[in-house]
Amino acid sequence: MIFRLNQSSGIPLYLQLIEQVKHAVETGALREGDQLPTIRKVAVDLVMNPNTVVRAYRELEHEGVLELKHGSGAFIKESAGGRARVMRKAQAVVQSAIERLASLGLAEAELRRVFENELAQARTEGRLGAVTEGKP
Amino acid sequence: MSDYIIETNQLWKSFKGQPALRGLDLRVPAGSIFGFLGRNGAGKTTTIKTLMGLLRADGGTARVFGTSVTDTDGTLEKRAIEVRRRIGFVTEDKELYPYMTVEQIIRFTRPFFPKWRDDLEQRYLKMFELPPKKKIPDLSKGMRSKLMLLLAISRGAELLILDEPTDGLDPAATEDVLRELVAIAASSGTTMFFSSHQLSEVELIADHIGIIEQGKMIVAGSLDDMKAQYQRLQVVFTNSVEMPSRWVGGVEHVRQEGRVVSILASHNVDAIVEQARALPGTAVERFPVTLKEIFLEHVRSN
Numbered sequence: 001m002i003f004r005l006n007q008s009s010g011i012p013l014y015l016q017l018i019e020q021v022k023h024a025v026e027t028g029a030l031r032e033g034d035q036l037p038t039i040r041k042v043a044v045d046l047v048m049n050p051n052t053v054v055r056a057y058r059e060l061e062h063e064g065v066l067e068l069k070h071g072s073g074a075f076i077k078e079s080a081g082g083r084a085r086v087m088r089k090a091q092a093v094v095q096s097a098i099e100r101l102a103s104l105g106l107a108e109a110e111l112r113r114v115f116e117n118e119l120a121q122a123r124t125e126g127r128l129g130a131v132t133e134g135k136p
Numbered sequence: 137m138s139d140y141i142i143e144t145n146q147l148w149k150s151f152k153g154q155p156a157l158r159g160l161d162l163r164v165p166a167g168s169i170f171g172f173l174g175r176n177g178a179g180k181t182t183t184i185k186t187l188m189g190l191l192r193a194d195g196g197t198a199r200v201f202g203t204s205v206t207d208t209d210g211t212l213e214k215r216a217i218e219v220r221r222r223i224g225f226v227t228e229d230k231e232l233y234p235y236m237t238v239e240q241i242i243r244f245t246r247p248f249f250p251k252w253r254d255d256l257e258q259r260y261l262k263m264f265e266l267p268p269k270k271k272i273p274d275l276s277k278g279m280r281s282k283l284m285l286l287l288a289i290s291r292g293a294e295l296l297i298l299d300e301p302t303d304g305l306d307p308a309a310t311e312d313v314l315r316e317l318v319a320i321a322a323s324s325g326t327t328m329f330f331s332s333h334q335l336s337e338v339e340l341i342a343d344h345i346g347i348i349e350q351g352k353m354i355v356a357g358s359l360d361d362m363k364a365q366y367q368r369l370q371v372v373f374t375n376s377v378e379m380p381s382r383w384v385g386g387v388e389h390v391r392q393e394g395r396v397v398s399i400l401a402s403h404n405v406d407a408i409v410e411q412a413r414a415l416p417g418t419a420v421e422r423f424p425v426t427l428k429e430i431f432l433e434h435v436r437s438n
Contacts, residue, residue, distance in 0.1 A: 005340075007336060007339060007340060008426065009424060010363065010423065010424030010425050010426045010429075011363070011424045012359075012360040012363045012364055013340075013360070014360055015360075015364075039322060040319070040322040040323060043318045043319070043321070043322045044315055044318055044319045044322065046340075047311065047314050047315050047318055047340055047341065048318065048340050048341060049169050049318065049321070049340070049341050049342060049343045050318065050321050050322035051167070051168065051169070051321075051343045052343055052360065055360065113421060116421070116422075117419070117420070117421055117422075120409065120420075120422050121413075123406075124406050124409055124410060
């Protein structure tokens, strides 16, 4: 697992780590039983606060994505696989939506704005489920 | 002892009638990397010197490791020395004995600290590529910073107080130093209290921040929480701009350029979005906010 951070995005770093682990699970890059790098290694490699890495791992554990084994590290949990199938379906839906919007002449930035706004709107109106990420 | 390594309450300090600290409240949790931010002259160095017991406060209290460094009874000086022994310190002016070589100052410093770590000393000597035989005035600014860091880290300190630790370092040396600080924090749980003007580096390695302005703490807390609460909203009006007579709570700053209104929100973002959407003919977008924006907003509006 190679993490990347986007410092200028303003998105809290622990959320960026969480997103990347989830994404890797969803695409199959990380599978059940795979081990994640240690907190120290992530902190030193990315030059970031170790407590931030701890927070990301804890939250992933809480959401059932990771299992933290004392002394031996963090592992992808088996239940994550079922989620991956749902996510693959979601990917297909979004793919076709993107194709249709692109055919209307929307540029990438416009597309992203539309999507993020609608997402924020849905959140405001309480139309999103409880497991959605973003706001703690 | 409390969970705070550093804790001050209503700390006051004046120089010749000019207040430098005006009721400073500061709390640094154990094991945190605390970024202490503020403009020049905001009171950062005065705070650090007071915590080290090098300056005597006029009022209020300060505790380091639970030990008071402000109570003026007969044992204050003794307590302050005891506290300083447990702190590794890197100053802004990077004062070191000018007649010594790198090797000599290490040999000179070592006996003062019973927990001196020879392994760390050797490691940093090699990693920082410090020439043992070179005299201190002949070192570059970056080399002197690294030497001070080596001395601070090797003494096995429980708390590192770093006053602009990367000031004057080139980007590669800055990266080295930050990486080492993170490695130390991860392996030993050392608390770090550091001041810096480099907001992007603070954003990376700090988990808590405090912004001091005119001797008072104006913002403090967990950096992640802060970033989750702060957002910038951009409201685009299709026709004429019609602002509400009064915004809901949480709006810190509103700026208008043509038909675009930019709002900085410190909390309560959902309610603000709702209010903006209810205005006639608007599209609202939300953007995350960087530490730099939070900092500038607060020191400017103050």
